[in-house]
Amino acid sequence: xxxxxxxxxxxxxxxxxxxxxxxxxxxxxxxxxxxxxxxxxxxxxxxxxxxxxxxxxxxxxxxxxxxxxxxxxxxxxxxxxxxxxxxxxxxxxxxxxxxxxxxxxxxxxxxxxxxxxxxxxxxxxxxxxxxxxxxxxxxxxxxxxxxxxxxxxxxxxxxxxxxxxxxxxxxxxxxxxxxxxxxxxxxxxxxxxxxxxxxxxxxxxxxxxxxxxxxxxxxxxxxxxxxxxxxxxxxxxxx
Amino acid sequence: xxxxxxxxxxxxxxxxxxxxxxxxxxxxxxxxxxxxxxxxxxxxxxxxxxxxxxxxxxxxxxxxxxxxxxxxxxxxxxxxxxxxxxxxxxxxxxxxxxxxxxxxxxxxxxxxxxxxxxxxxxxxxxxxxxxxxxxxxxxxxxxxxxxxxxxxxxxxxxxxxxxxxxxxxxxxxxxxxxxxxxxxxxxxxxxxxxxxxxxxxxxxxxxxxxxxxxxxxxxxxxxxxxxxxxxxxxxxxxx
Numbered sequence: 001x002x003x004x005x006x007x008x009x010x011x012x013x014x015x016x017x018x019x020x021x022x023x024x025x026x027x028x029x030x031x032x033x034x035x036x037x038x039x040x041x042x043x044x045x046x047x048x049x050x051x052x053x054x055x056x057x058x059x060x061x062x063x064x065x066x067x068x069x070x071x072x073x074x075x076x077x078x079x080x081x082x083x084x085x086x087x088x089x090x091x092x093x094x095x096x097x098x099x100x101x102x103x104x105x106x107x108x109x110x111x112x113x114x115x116x117x118x119x120x121x122x123x124x125x126x127x128x129x130x131x132x133x134x135x136x137x138x139x140x141x142x143x144x145x146x147x148x149x150x151x152x153x154x155x156x157x158x159x160x161x162x163x164x165x166x167x168x169x170x171x172x173x174x175x176x177x178x179x180x181x182x183x184x185x186x187x188x189x190x191x192x193x194x195x196x197x198x199x200x201x202x203x204x205x206x207x208x209x210x211x212x213x214x215x216x217x218x219x220x221x222x223x224x225x226x227x228x229x230x231x232x233x234x235x236x237x238x239x
Numbered sequence: 240x241x242x243x244x245x246x247x248x249x250x251x252x253x254x255x256x257x258x259x260x261x262x263x264x265x266x267x268x269x270x271x272x273x274x275x276x277x278x279x280x281x282x283x284x285x286x287x288x289x290x291x292x293x294x295x296x297x298x299x300x301x302x303x304x305x306x307x308x309x310x311x312x313x314x315x316x317x318x319x320x321x322x323x324x325x326x327x328x329x330x331x332x333x334x335x336x337x338x339x340x341x342x343x344x345x346x347x348x349x350x351x352x353x354x355x356x357x358x359x360x361x362x363x364x365x366x367x368x369x370x371x372x373x374x375x376x377x378x379x380x381x382x383x384x385x386x387x388x389x390x391x392x393x394x395x396x397x398x399x400x401x402x403x404x405x406x407x408x409x410x411x412x413x414x415x416x417x418x419x420x421x422x423x424x425x426x427x428x429x430x431x432x433x434x435x436x437x438x439x440x441x442x443x444x445x446x447x448x449x450x451x452x453x454x455x456x457x458x459x460x461x462x463x464x465x466x467x468x469x470x471x472x473x474x475x476x477x478x
Contacts, residue, residue, distance in 0.1 A: 037276035047316035054316040077286035077293040082319040188455035213394050215466045216427035227454045
């Protein structure tokens with residue numbers, strides 16, 4: 001029996017998972033547009049070359065605004081994106097990957113309360129979780145990142161890292177991969193994060209061809225983080 | 240009288256226009272998400288620091304999908320963005336800047352026919368026109384770019400430049416400014432284009448601070464275009 005178990009185990013380890021097909025993304029009022037559309041436009045383009053599906057989630061189905069009320073701001077400047085699925089829908093499509101963006105809205109206690117149960121429910125079924133910018137803070141609040149290496153927005157570093165005191169936060173990183181969890185630094189770093197993810201799951205030629213056709217010179221060194229340097233996130237974090 | 244006219248003329252020339260406040264953007268089915276949200280997220284962030292307004296136009300008010308039917312593509316992957324104004328609305332807000340994105344939808348004859356009259360109507364009232372990616376092709380079809388320097392997506396170069404035979408197309412350029420018209424190269428080049436535009440109209444410190452806070456190392460050399468090199472757009476264009 002022991003030999004049989006070992007043999008089965010070896011087969012299981014050798015099995016390479018199918019590349020992901022079904023993506024979900026989480027929206028909330030005050031999401032950062034680039035955190036969403038940086039990664040999604042890379043995947044939009046990939047979806048014209050191989051079959052991928054996207055499911056957009058929010059607390060309620062309907063339009064979700066980028067705009068977030070801020071004291072003293074008189075601008076009327078923002079966009080609204082359609083969410084087709086609600087966090088509490090009883091029938092939810094099987095997801096391989098969930099993307100969690102950041103943005104000013106991550107600081108809303110109502111958003112935090114709405115997103116957390118959805119993340120906790122969905123995470124166990126995923127192949128990969130990709131959180132960018134202060135989306136990492138939303139994930140950290142659930143405990144999913146506890147004792148995992150992760151990064152987040154460098155300008156919002158102090159607040160974001162305080163959301164997950166048991167996370168092994170990496171202060172100088174464009175992005176971090178820890179097993180099935182990818183986290184990106186702030187806003188435009190979501191581009192390098194998704195290209196690194198695409199290279200990992202679909203292969204380097206796929207990522208290289210996409211970045212060429214989208215006219216982007218991606219950063220391939222996860223440790224190259226001038227913004228971590230600038231914002232002094234390498235200061236020791238004292239709990 | 241002649242002296243008076245000359246004096247008035249000198250005053251007019253010396254007058255610096257107010258920095259732009261009111262932005263419009265054009266959407267159509269099959270727009271490229273990064274062409275829209277790359278520039279807009281820079282401006283979203285700027286709008287939290289100074290007053291800016293955004294008006295989103297499409298042929299009809301309502302949701303506009305990124306998705307564009309392509310033969311053989313089975314993916315269900317795309318986003319839908321709300322347009323609050325229709326091209327034919329009788330009351331249209333005064334615009335200082337209009338942004339025209341590209342995307343697969345620029346090749347639709349219906350979209351071309353719908354967008355052109357709107358561009359021709361709006362252009363005379365603008366301070367600036369910013370067209371990125373194959374958005375330049377939509378603008379070129381109106382004649383607005385005739386005898387002006389402009390660039391466009393390098394992968395789609397042959398088709399895009401054919402839309403404006405009288406345009407002075409610049410084959411190696413991340414972006415081009417010709418007076419009040421800014422054109423950008425493909426997709427992700429829209430980021431460098433908008434940062435250059437922001438530096439021009441709001442000042443270099445504003446652009447520098449935004450790019451730092453959005454964690455983007457922008458390209459500040461308009462002539463740095465590895466994709467123009469790669470796609471051989473420097474070949475002589477023979478009409």
